[in-house]
Amino acid sequence: MLTTNVEDRFVQAGFPEQSVFYLEGRLTHRADHTPLQKQDLAEITSGDQLETAGYPDSRQFQEKLRDLNRFLAAHPRFVILELGVYAGNGFLRPLISQMLQAFPASRLAEFNLQPNPVPVQIR
Structure with a gap:
């Protein structure tokens, strides 16, 4: 699943997280890719603290991109x-x-x- 949905709706609906490729990162995760909990939201004061900031430069994005390219080559x-x-x-x-x-x-x-x-x- 390739998506620009930054709200993580596909995983919330039951898609396996390892099968979802976020093109722009997620607003539900911190910049270090750890999930945000509701009680932690008050700590977020800038978009730079969210996964969406600099996501295409992250190791997670590069790994997902490799997975996507492998999938496309096979299918x-x-x-x-x-x-x-x-x-x-x-x-x-x-x-x-x-x-x-x-x-x-x-x-x-x-x-x-x-x-x-x-x-x-x-x-």
Whole structure:
């Protein structure tokens, strides 16, 4: 599962944490990747204290990226379910386009309030 959901909803819904790849980290974890407890929330005074700060530079992100690349190499046919992504998203939209171009047997299924433009060459 590849997600930008920073609220950790997929794990809360029962997906195994080791199978979820967070592109931007989680707001439910500290910068050191330990889970935040409700009683600890008062200690958080800055976004820099959360996992989302500097996440792409972390060892955890790099490990998940290796896992994702291994999965894609083994399963070049996949479906991307795009749920509620803003058309102007400058981070996720280019990533989806790159994945679809790199894996022509893959497909995109959008579930957004407004359709997002997909370049003609990958439509």
